[in-house]
Amino acid sequence: MHPASSVILFTTSSGAGYALLVLLAIFSALGWLPNDRALGLVGLGSALGLITVGLLSSTFHLGHPERAWRALSQWRSSWLSREGVLAVLTYLPAGLFAIGWVVVGDNGGIWALAGLVAAALALATVYCTGMIYASLKTVPAWHNPLTVPGYLAVALASGGLWFTAIAALLGAARVEYAALTIMLVGLAALIKSRYWNAIENLPPKTDIAAATGLSDIGPVRLLDGPTTSETYIMREMGYKVARRHVMKLRRIAIVAGFGLPALALLIVMVRETPDGASLALSLAAAVAGSIGIIAERWLFFAEAKHISTLYFGTESV
Amino acid sequence: MTSLPQNASTKKLGLVIDLDICVGCHACAVNCKEWNSGGHSAPMTDWNAYSGEQTTNGDDDGAWGVWFNRVHAFEAGSGEDARTIYFPRSCLHCEEPACVTVCPTGASYKRAEDGIVLVNADICIGCKLCSWACAYGAREYDQTDGVMKKCTLCVDRIYNENLEEVDRVPACVSTCPATARHFGDLGDPNSEVSKLVESRGGYQLMPELDYKPVNRYLPPRPRRKGIGDTGGAAALEPAKTNDNDQAADGLGNKLLAWVDAALSR
Numbered sequence: 059m060h061p062a063s064s065v066i067l068f069t070t071s072s073g074a075g076y077a078l079l080v081l082l083a084i085f086s087a088l089g090w091l092p093n094d095r096a097l098g099l100v101g102l103g104s105a106l107g108l109i110t111v112g113l114l115s116s117t118f119h120l121g122h123p124e125r126a127w128r129a130l131s132q133w134r135s136s137w138l139s140r141e142g143v144l145a146v147l148t149y150l151p152a153g154l155f156a157i158g159w160v161v162v163g164d165n166g167g168i169w170a171l172a173g174l175v176a177a178a179l180a181l182a183t184v185y186c187t188g189m190i191y192a193s194l195k196t197v198p199a200w201h202n203p204l205t206v207p208g209y210l211a212v213a214l215a216s217g218g219l220w221f222t223a224i225a226a227l228l229g230a231a232r233v234e235y236a237a238l239t240i241m242l243v244g245l246a247a248l249i250k251s252r253y254w255n256a257i258e259n260l261p262p263k264t265d266i267a268a269a270t271g272l273s274d275i276g277p278v279r280l281l282d283g284p285t286t287s288e289t290y291i292m293r294e295m296g297y298k299v300a301r302r303h304v305m306k307l308r309r310i311a312i313v314a315g316f317g318l319p320a321l322a323l324l325i326v327m328v329r330e331t332p333d334g335a336s337l338a339l340s341l342a343a344a345v346a347g348s349i350g351i352i353a354e355r356w357l358f359f360a361e362a363k364h365i366s367t368l369y370f371g372t373e374s375v
Numbered sequence: 376m377t378s379l380p381q382n383a384s385t386k387k388l389g390l391v392i393d394l395d396i397c398v399g400c401h402a403c404a405v406n407c408k409e410w411n412s413g414g415h416s417a418p419m420t421d422w423n424a425y426s427g428e429q430t431t432n433g434d435d436d437g438a439w440g441v442w443f444n445r446v447h448a449f450e451a452g453s454g455e456d457a458r459t460i461y462f463p464r465s466c467l468h469c470e471e472p473a474c475v476t477v478c479p480t481g482a483s484y485k486r487a488e489d490g491i492v493l494v495n496a497d498i499c500i501g502c503k504l505c506s507w508a509c510a511y512g513a514r515e516y517d518q519t520d521g522v523m524k525k526c527t528l529c530v531d532r533i534y535n536e537n538l539e540e541v542d543r544v545p546a547c548v549s550t551c552p553a554t555a556r557h558f559g560d561l562g563d564p565n566s567e568v569s570k571l572v573e574s575r576g577g578y579q580l581m582p583e584l585d586y587k588p589v590n591r592y593l594p595p596r597p598r599r600k601g602i603g604d605t606g607g608a609a610a611l612e613p614a615k616t617n618d619n620d621q622a623a624d625g626l627g628n629k630l631l632a633w634v635d636a637a638l639s640r
Contacts, residue, residue, distance in 0.1 A: 059507070121501020121521025128498050129479035132377045138504055139479035195473065195584055196510045264581060266449075270462055271578050271592055272394075276452030281459060284404070284445035287437030291512040294503065365581070366512030369447055369464055 059197065060297045061359035064119040069187060070216070070355050072112025072145070073209065074348070076180035077217020078105040078224075079152055083173030086155075086165040090232065093166065097228045098159030104224060106152060113145055137193055141186035144179055151176035184213045191358075198263040198375060199362040204253040208246075208358075215239070215246035216351050219319055219344040222326075226340040231332045236323040236340075243323075243347070247316035250354060254308060257361065262374035269368035280371040295364035296372075304361060307353045315350020319343035377478040379471070380487035387490045387562035388528055389468050389589035390548065391571055395596045397555040399446055399461030403547035407444040407465075407526075410546035415527045416496065419443075420519045441515045443526040444547055451595075460595055463556070465547070466513035466526035467580065467588030468492050474505035474514060483523070490562070490589060491530055496522045510584050533558070561589050 082101045085091045117123040130146065132139040151172040158169025165173070188209030191200040218239035225231045266280070267273035283289075288296070322343040326336045363375045412419045421440030444465040450457050472492050475483045482499035485492050494505075494514075499522040506514040506523060514525045529545035532538060542549060548556045559568035568591075571577065577591035603609035 119502070121516070121518070122499070125480070125498065125500045128481070128500055129502070132479050132481050135378045135476040136479045136504075138477065138502065142479060190477075190504070193477070194508055196508060264583070267451075268581055268583075270449055270451075270460075271580055271594065272449065272451040272460060275458065275460075275595065276456060278449050278451045280447065281450045282448040284442075284447050284464075285439065287439050289439060289445065290441070290506070290515040293439075294506060294516070295512070364507070365510040365584075369445075369462075369512055 068116035073213030074216035075108030083177040265374035406550035470587035
């Protein structure tokens with residue numbers, strides 16, 4: 059599948075934003091986070107900023123962005139519509155939570171409850187994002203029980219990394235945050251490596267003979283495509299990425315996305331001193347993690363083969 | 376509404392494509408483009424239409440555009456049994472079309488009255504998800520209009536009372552010079568197309584995906600290789616010989632040889 063940069067930016071940015079919102083809400087409800095207005099402003103500002111940038115970027119790839127509101131209508135059948143509805147709904151309790159924390163100066167009680175509602179909606183939104191892909195039978199790599207857990211775990215890992223960095227920046231760091239984030243990063247690494255393993259060993263779902271129904275005659279191969287230049291289907295679905303690039307990008311995703319951030323936060327935990335060095339390590343972990351996760355998301359699209367490419371010479375999918 | 380129609384009629388309009396006699400002339404695709412350039416989903420936009428470039432990857436290179444019907448050429452079998460099979464590909468108007476249910480806006484829909492799958496270009500947001508959900512590569516995005524387009528089964532021809540009744544068939548069917556394309560109601564077991572499917576063993580493409588395509592393909596007939604397969608005699612009669620003629624020729628040759636020898640002295 060063609061890896062469109064708007065969709066990569068959308069899924070990574072909003073994923074991180076929703077997960078950041080989830081962690082801010084949970085730790086406020088637990089009473090671990092001070093009701094410091096600056097922390098609320100930077101934390102929730104970053105979360106809602108990442109979400110909004112992501113949602114706006116998702117409209118960039120639309121042919122008619124001005125009609126985007128229409129995507130809220132078909133939640134009965136469409137995961138994309140459900141994602142849109144939940145994304146918009148999340149703003150309401152998240153906004154209340156932000157008013158409580160930043161304006162009223164209280165992130166507990168009723169305001170924390172609004173935060174927890176926002177957190178539940180945020181997780182549901184990321185779940186829907188994953189289901190958009192997991193529900194497509196036409197892309198066997200995505201139609202896989204690890205796709206949705208992968209989206210949730212990677213979002214939580216990136217949200218954890220940014221949460222730890224913001225807490226360190228505003229003097230609210232706790233050793234538990236780094237520990238939890240290391241666990242979230244480890245979980246994401248585990249699920250993604252299982253995902254890559256699964257798609258590597260995926261038996262072909264169908265082939266050119268089944269797609270044409272000509273298997274009774276014998277082996278089938280494409281002699282001539284329908285056109286001399288590439289059609290829409292070939293441009294959109296027929297993206298090919300060289301094997302050596304896949305392996306290189308997987309290494310980038312593992313090292314920058316999961317390995318380096320976990321190592322940096324481990325050092326932060328061991329040092330136990332919330333000084334400039336720990337802050338720098340926390341920020342570096344968040345930046346490296348984001349780069350790695352963008353590589354992971356690019357691969358998610360670029361590696362996935364679409365069944366319709368069978369009509370254009372792909373032998374099996 | 377992108378939920379599938381609950382009280383759909385039993386009518387399932389669709390095409391039956393005969394792979395035995397398709398000659399791969401692309402006339403169906405060209406006439407489809409011609410009719411639909413002024414039809415329900417017009418225009419059928421082209422980009423770099425006069426470019427000689429055949430390079431790919433990128434909107435700026437090569438001539439390309441929106442077509443609802445594409446003709447591929449496959450080879451099936453190997454060695455001397457290999458045969459070329461021309462394979463026209465267009466929307467199959469599935470009974471369970473995932474391209475419809477994934478649509479977030481309700482622009483993509485399946486008509487309850489005849490099963491035709493259409494796009495309402497006035498509300499399509501151009502997210503392309505329907506084209507991702509289609510296993511058959513039937514939908515093509517118009518990047519100038521910013522909306523998805525697809526085969527309409529010539530909904531603007533088949534019910535068009537301004538046309539002669541004989542012309543109220545999809546453009547691809549009306550133009551096929553080999554009569555390889557047939558149009559009708561595949562939901563009616565007594566229709567001409569259903570009988571054709573029955574008698575020729577018509578099949579669905581990738582039925583295991585459960586989209587239940589309505590269109591059917593008729594498989595190529597078994598190859599006729601022996602002389603008897605064509606309906607003629609299994610072998611030719613041995614050629615007749617006439618001994619008297621040969622004797623006469625022998626005498627003539629001797630005479631010619633004598634004349635030749637006499638004149639050469």
